[in-house]
Amino acid sequence: MRMRSRADPRRQLRASVIEFALARRRAEAVAFGMRGLTVGALLAASAGLAAQLLGLGAGPGLAGSLILVALVAAAVVGWLQPAPDLRVALEIDRRLGLGERVTTALELAARSAISPLAEQQVADAVAHLRGFRPSLVYPLQVSRRSLALAAGALVLAALPWVIPWSSVPGLRTPSSQVAQVTRAEAERLESVANQLNSAPTTLDLTTRQEVADRLRQAAADLRRDSGQAARASNDLVRADQAIAALSPQTGEDASLTLARISDAFNNAATTRTVSAALDQQDPAGAAAAMSRIASQLGSLTPEQRNELASALQAASNAARGSDTAAAQELQQAAGAVRTGDSSGVEKAAEAIRQLGQAAQAQRDVAQARSEVQASQQAISQAAQAAAPQLSTLLSSSDPAAGSGTSSSQGQSSDTGQAGGSGQSDQGSQQGGQQGGGIGTGSADHLGNPHDLEGLAQREVTVPTDQLPDSGTVGLSDQLQTGAGGTARVDYRAVLPTYRQQALQAIDGNMVPTDLKQVVKQYFDSLAAP
Amino acid sequence: MNEDLDLTPDEFRARAREIEEALAAVIVGQQEVVRGVLIAVLAGGHVLLEGAPGLGKTMLVRTLGEVLRLDFSRIQFTPDLMPADITGTTIIVEDAAGHKTFQFQPGPIFAHLVLADEVNRATPKTQAALLEAMQEHRVTVARVSYPLPEPFLVLATQNPIEMEGTYPLPEAQLDRFFFKLTVRYPSLDDLVDIAARTTGAPAPVVSPVADGPMVLRMTALARELPVATPVLRYAAHIVQNSHPDAPDSPPAVRRFVRYGASPRGVQALVLAGKIRALLEGRLNVAFADVRAAAHPALRHRIILNFEADAEGVSSDQIIDAILAATPEV
Numbered sequence: 001m002r003m004r005s006r007a008d009p010r011r012q013l014r015a016s017v018i019e020f021a022l023a024r025r026r027a028e029a030v031a032f033g034m035r036g037l038t039v040g041a042l043l044a045a046s047a048g049l050a051a052q053l054l055g056l057g058a059g060p061g062l063a064g065s066l067i068l069v070a071l072v073a074a075a076v077v078g079w080l081q082p083a084p085d086l087r088v089a090l091e092i093d094r095r096l097g098l099g100e101r102v103t104t105a106l107e108l109a110a111r112s113a114i115s116p117l118a119e120q121q122v123a124d125a126v127a128h129l130r131g132f133r134p135s136l137v138y139p140l141q142v143s144r145r146s147l148a149l150a151a152g153a154l155v156l157a158a159l160p161w162v163i164p165w166s167s168v169p170g171l172r173t174p175s176s177q178v179a180q181v182t183r184a185e186a187e188r189l190e191s192v193a194n195q196l197n198s199a200p201t202t203l204d205l206t207t208r209q210e211v212a213d214r215l216r217q218a219a220a221d222l223r224r225d226s227g228q229a230a231r232a233s234n235d236l237v238r239a240d241q242a243i244a245a246l247s248p249q250t251g252e253d254a255s256l257t258l259a260r261i262s263d264a265f266n267n268a269a270t271t272r273t274v275s276a277a278l279d280q281q282d283p284a285g286a287a288a289a290m291s292r293i294a295s296q297l298g299s300l301t302p303e304q305r306n307e308l309a310s311a312l313q314a315a316s317n318a319a320r321g322s323d324t325a326a327a328q329e330l331q332q333a334a335g336a337v338r339t340g341d342s343s344g345v346e347k348a349a350e351a352i353r354q355l356g357q358a359a360q361a362q363r364d365v366a367q368a369r370s371e372v373q374a375s376q377q378a379i380s381q382a383a384q385a386a387a388p389q390l391s392t393l394l395s396s397s398d399p400a401a402g403s404g405t406s407s408s409q410g411q412s413s414d415t416g417q418a419g420g421s422g423q424s425d426q427g428s429q430q431g432g433q434q435g436g437g438i439g440t441g442s443a444d445h446l447g448n449p450h451d452l453e454g455l456a457q458r459e460v461t462v463p464t465d466q467l468p469d470s471g472t473v474g475l476s477d478q479l480q481t482g483a484g485g486t487a488r489v490d491y492r493a494v495l496p497t498y499r500q501q502a503l504q505a506i507d508g509n510m511v512p513t514d515l516k517q518v519v520k521q522y523f524d525s526l527a528a529p
Numbered sequence: 530m531n532e533d534l535d536l537t538p539d540e541f542r543a544r545a546r547e548i549e550e551a552l553a554a555v556i557v558g559q560q561e562v563v564r565g566v567l568i569a570v571l572a573g574g575h576v577l578l579e580g581a582p583g584l585g586k587t588m589l590v591r592t593l594g595e596v597l598r599l600d601f602s603r604i605q606f607t608p609d610l611m612p613a614d615i616t617g618t619t620i621i622v623e624d625a626a627g628h629k630t631f632q633f634q635p636g637p638i639f640a641h642l643v644l645a646d647e648v649n650r651a652t653p654k655t656q657a658a659l660l661e662a663m664q665e666h667r668v669t670v671a672r673v674s675y676p677l678p679e680p681f682l683v684l685a686t687q688n689p690i691e692m693e694g695t696y697p698l699p700e701a702q703l704d705r706f707f708f709k710l711t712v713r714y715p716s717l718d719d720l721v722d723i724a725a726r727t728t729g730a731p732a733p734v735v736s737p738v739a740d741g742p743m744v745l746r747m748t749a750l751a752r753e754l755p756v757a758t759p760v761l762r763y764a765a766h767i768v769q770n771s772h773p774d775a776p777d778s779p780p781a782v783r784r785f786v787r788y789g790a791s792p793r794g795v796q797a798l799v800l801a802g803k804i805r806a807l808l809e810g811r812l813n814v815a816f817a818d819v820r821a822a823a824h825p826a827l828r829h830r831i832i833l834n835f836e837a838d839a840e841g842v843s844s845d846q847i848i849d850a851i852l853a854a855t856p857e858v
Contacts (some may be wrong), residue, residue, distance in 0.1 A: 090759060090858055099806075104813035116757050121812035195743075309531040449596070506835040507787055522837055 009123040010109035014085075017106060018131050021088045023134030034146045036074020041153030042065040048160030060161045069155065090128070095137045101125040162166035163166060179226040182383035185375035186222035189215045190370045196364060207246055207361040209369045214243045219370060236376040240369055247365040252322035254359035260318035261330070261352070268311035270304055274352070283356020287349040294345035297337065309337040310347055319355075326351040396473040491526075499523040536746045541807050544747065545571065547738040551596040555735055556589050558719035559725065565818070566593060566709040566827050568804045573748045574707020574797065575663050577648075577682040577698075577829060584712045586686040587646055593684070594642040597744060598737035600678065602640030606651035608694070612658035616668045617675075633670060638662050640676050641741055644856040645685035649695045656702055659683065663705045680744050700832055706793050708801070709829035754803040759786035763857055764798040764819045770851045771831050779854035781847055785837035797826035816857045823848050 044063035050061070089103040105125030108118045193215035196208050217238030225231035226390065262278035265271035270293060277285035295307065300308065316330035329351035336344020502523050505514045545567060552563045564579070566589065569576045578586045587603075595603030622628045637643065639661075648656060662668050663683050666849065667676045672696030685706070686696060703709070739747075770778045772789030782789070800835055802818035809818070828844040837847075 086759070087858075094857075099809075099811050099815035099817065100757055100760055101811065101813055101815075103759060104755050107753055107757050114755075115753060117538075117750075117753050117812065121755055124812050406638070503834060505838055516835055517839060520836065 009029040009126045011125045011127070013105050013122055016126070017085050017088055017092075017102070020092055020137060021083045021085065021327060023138040024083050024088055025079050025081065027138035027140055029075045030078070030082075030140055030142060031146070032078025032081070033071050033075035033148055033443055034142050035070070036070040036077075037247075038146070038150045039069060039074070039152045040070025040155040041150065043067075043070065044157035045160060048157065052090045052163075055233070062158050067154075072209045080081070090460070092137055096128075098125070098128055100437075101128055115285060117307050121515070131149050138405045152261045174298070177233075177385070178229045178379065178382045180227075181378055182222050182226040182232045185232075185378055186226070187262065189219040189371060193219070197322045208364050210246050211243055211364050214239055214246070215368055215371070218375075223377070229379055231381050233376055236372050236379070240372045240376075243365055243368045243372065246361070248358040250323050250358055250362070254355050254362055256324065257319050257322040257326065258286075258352070258355050258359055260322075261315040261326075261355070262286075264314035264318045265311050267314065268307045270308045273351065280353075283352055283359065287353040287356065290349035290352055292348065294342045297340065297342040297345055304342070305337055308345075312337060312345075315348075322356075323355060323378070359516075374448070401529050495523075495526055499527060535790070536750050538750070538807055538810075538812055541747055541750050542810060544739055544743065546807055547755065548596055550759070551735055551738050552589070552592055554560040555592045555604070556585055557722045558814060559585065559589070561710060562589065562712055564808075565708050566590075568801050568808075568822075569626040569679075569708040569825075570597070570744065571684055571747050571751060571804045572707060572797075573680060574680070574767050574800070575685070575705060577703070577706040577709040577773065578684065578686045578688070579689060580712030581710060581714070582688060584714065586712055587644065590642070590644040590684045590686070592735055592814075594644075595735045595852045596738055597642070598740040599641035599682075601642045602637040603646060604637050605646045606648045606655070608650060608652060609653045610655045612694040613670075615658045615663070615849075616670055617807065619671050627769075631671075633675065635688055636783060639675070641680055641682065643683045645672045647688060648685040649687040651696065653696055653699060655691070655787055656696070656698060660676060660702055660705065662703075669722065676771075676789075680741055680790065681746070698743050703829045704793050706829060707797050708825040710825055711828075721840055751800070751803045751807055755815065756799060756803070756808060759858055760802070760814050760816060760819060763816055763855070764795050766855050767798065767819070767823060768792070768795045769850055770826070770855050771827060771847070777854065779850045781842070781850040785833050785840070785842050786831055790827050794827050794830045797823050801826055820852060823852055827851075 012210050017379055044066040047066060048060075048063050063183040085106060086103065089106045090100075092098065093100045101121075102125050105122040108114050110123050111118075112123070176373070196212040196215070199208075218235060221235035221239070222232050225235055250257070258278050262275045265275035265278070268497045271290075274286045297308075298304070300406075312334035316334060318328045319330060320327040329347050333344040333348035333351075336342075336347075364451050422435040502511075505511050506519060511519055533821045549563060549567055552567070553560070556563055556806050566576055567579075568592065578589070580586055593599075606609075611766060612638065615636050615638050615640065617632045617634050620634050645659065648659075662681075665671045666679065666681050669675070671752075683706075687698070714728050724845065725776040734812075766777070769775045770789075771782060771786065771794070772778060773783045775782075775789070778786075778789075793854040798819050800815065801822035805818040805821055806812070806814045811818075824845055827848050831844045831847055833842065833844060833847070
């Protein structure tokens, strides 16, 4: 009796197949991952192209995410691919050239009782399998073709983000139109900033500088995001908010406060010079006039002082609703005038100067915000104008779209002596549908059985009352066959059946031996194209 | 493996190699035919050898009988050969007491190895006499059945059917042949070898290397060989695809085949595959074994139509198309 080995060959075989199955799953995960990478990259390329051409606010991050998701998903799918043991065994046999040893042994190993010869076969399979590692059958390597495909797809995915679409000559895309407007607006904001810097002022230089800086920043952002309307719009919103933050916080507009103060000062003779300067939008001049009044305070009569104090009090009342700090300064100045203190009047001058600065800063901010919002509107309009162009572009490729009239013309291939005359239903159809036409021609070639094209395109007349069901027919012909009958079926439709019957008759010895070849050649000639 | 089978696969292979070498010592070239005959004999099947006269068909069969030490009988089929000339007949025998009794006189078919030479020269009636013997391994004469000796192997030769004075074998009888082997014209080198061997000193005497019981044991061992289900399905799929109305049959089959192979075809494929696997040193049947057996096992079982005949399409071409169209799994 033959000694059995200590390790059960059947168990060894199953363990080996499981190892190979695991290696197969790993290899499948890698292979699927590569395919996923390729597909993801192609999707990213498509998305990038669409984003660039449509001016969507998608960045390279979207492409990267698409690629990563596709890669991981495909690898998971590859790992989860079912790998039945029998399939694995067949693949092992095929790839290692084992002549179905493993497949047979695996099947035998699953049985409860097997013959000694079968046991020998299992041991033989295990012995043959022992020398091979699973990675040899299922290597974790990627084919050059897969690598090349993935690399090509990755390059395609990167292209939409690398190509400067807006500067491509001759390419007029919605994105390029938006980019053109965006760049123009950037230039305009830049020039506004320059104007702010160059305009002379003795008031709030700091705020003006900051406003100009914000405008320049917005212009730079617009240049960077040109072509992407959504991003440009976001840039401008941020710039608008930043500029608005620079505006001095007053209860109401500082210019309005100054106007009220001007009205109050206009009622007193001593302060009319201040009022006049304020009316001329010259807060600095008004402050200087107030300083002069302070210096002359000692020479004023008590009535004039009272008048001045009343004017300052009135100005304080006028400013109270909008600028409490200035109102307080003016009230203190009014009190100081009554006591003959000139420093109080100087404080009033200072308050006017500060209000002037605030008014100027508010004007600068308002102007800058107005420019920014104008840019925002211009870009938005450009994007909206581009969208219909895109839809038109897409719809123009659809032949069913539009409202053109058809102008098809039937044509007969028959160029016999009688000549073919085309007949069409021009303009009778709408919606871009193909017009139907039918040609009529002479019947000179009726005797030629091989003129199939001529037959196929000839106008036919079929007596519909002879048809079995409806009056519609495919191709038929007015060939007069037999005793005045009308052929109603194209002979090509029935030829295969007749030919088959003829061949069966030949096989069944119903055709004389010396005529078999003749009969076959006849049907072959009919079937010839 | 049965307990009474004291033959191991290695011994099977060694003995088969000895038989093959003994045959090759006499038959020049024709390795494919020799291998085919050996496989068929070890499978217990009958062989139809087709080839032009003078290509060594008869010598091959005779040598096989000598090598296997089997009772050898040769029947030369002619148009006037009668069935009783093959199976035997009942004759009146008078004993010493003068009593007359009917006694069966066995015909030449009662042998282990029967050479039916030029089988297609006899009439269909006489050819039919082989039917029962080949399938049932017995002969019935006058309502009495007589078993044939085991192993019983019929090796028939036939000339190509295009030749004058031949009667093509009916499909039913063709199906009973395990293999149909085509004996091709020898190559130039083989012709030189034939001339050298046959025109000099007398050919060496072939010594037997096996006998009938050994052949039976080898057949039994081969039948024990395991076959995986995918391989069985592959063989069945090949046979199924030989039918023109099968769903996966290739266009060539649909056009040129009248009748496909019978279930005996799949039996022949698998059994021949088992023998080949053992000869190749394997303990299981591979797809390649089935493929290798496809031509000899199916070429006489696929009946072509007249169109194939007219187009010059052969059964082997059809089998090539079937193999190409049949996936392994």
